[in-house]
Amino acid sequence: AQSVTQLDSQVPVFEEAPVELRCNYSSSVSVYLFWYVQYPNQGLQLLLKYLSGSTLVKGINGFEAEFNKSQTSFHLRKPSVHISDTAEYFCAVIQPTGGFKTIFGAGTRLFVKA
Amino acid sequence: EAQVTQNPRYLITVTGKKLTVTCSQNMNHEYMSWYRQDPGLGLRQIYYSMNVEVTDKGDVPEGYKVSRKEKRNFPLILESPSPNQTSLYFCASSFSGRVAGELFFGEGSRLTVL
Numbered sequence A: 001a002q003s004v005t006q007l008d009s010q011v012p013v014f015e016e017a018p019v020e021l022r023c024n025y026s027s028s029v030s031v032y033l034f035w036y037v038q039y040p041n042q043g044l045q046l047l048l049k050y051l052s053g054s055t056l057v058k059g060i061n062g063f064e065a066e067f068n069k070s071q072t073s074f075h076l077r078k079p080s081v082h083i084s085d086t087a088e089y090f091c092a093v094i095q096p097t098g099g100f101k102t103i104f105g106a107g108t109r110l111f112v113k114a
Numbered sequence B: 001e002a003q004v005t006q007n008p009r010y011l012i013t014v015t016g017k018k019l020t021v022t023c024s025q026n027m028n029h030e031y032m033s034w035y036r037q038d039p040g041l042g043l044r045q046i047y048y049s050m051n052v053e054v055t056d057k058g059d060v061p062e063g064y065k066v067s068r069k070e071k072r073n074f075p076l077i078l079e080s081p082s083p084n085q086t087s088l089y090f091c092a093s094s095f096s097g098r099v100a101g102e103l104f105f106g107e108g109s110r111l112t113v114l
Helices: none
Strands: A003-006 A010-014 A019-021 A023-026 A032-038 A044-050 A056-058 A064-068 A073-078 A087-094 A102-104 A108-113 B004-007 B010-013 B019-025 B031-038 B042-051 B054-057 B076-078 B087-094 B109-113
Touching: A003 A087, A003 A102, A010 A019, A019 A108, A023 A032, A023 A087, A032 A064, A032 A073, A044 A056, A044 A064, A044 A073, A073 A087, A102 B042, B004 B087, B010 B019, B019 B031, B019 B087, B019 B109
Parallel strands: A010 A108, B010 B109
Antiparallel strands: A003 A023, A019 A073, A023 A073, A032 A044, A032 A087, A056 A064, A064 A073, A087 A102, A087 A108, B004 B019, B019 B076, B031 B042, B031 B087, B042 B054, B087 B109
16 A cells, blocks of 8 residues: 655745755555645645656746655755745655545644744 | 535534535536545545436445436435534545546535534
């Protein structure tokens, strides 16, 4: 069965510092991978996705993620964060041959401090 | 504007009083789904629908019902709410098919059952 593990529940970081939010998944078949962001009192919106091709994926707001098949990871990175990046971030997986069920991780709350 | 609209956004009710949370999308998406979000648990799928008149259980369907009589609407029904259904609920939709995957979310409905 698929599962998604976000290794950090909270990540505090100072403004303009780099950040990495870690995500590991388990699946015996190929998957699609996503990162969503949830700003306070809002729904989730897509940051970026990996379907196939280049393993380095660039998303909105300067975020990027790298798919590592051997380590079954899809870590999210940003070289310099802003206060406005404070939000909760969710890693998610879809197994293309298994219907369209999206499995979400538990989320990582990113706090950006001035 | 492409959007998923949920109503009500906030609701306080009492145990056993039937309620319906509506969800409507204007993107002609085939796939629609309901999630509940609880602290530390991420998003868990309640029910989903691949198309009109096609619905199926997600991971936590107990205590909920859904229907999909029209493509744009996917209401969530709590026939006899209980306090353990106090949660933040999200409706989401997407296209089906090869480029499927990205979910579009509503802004959420915060439900409190006393």
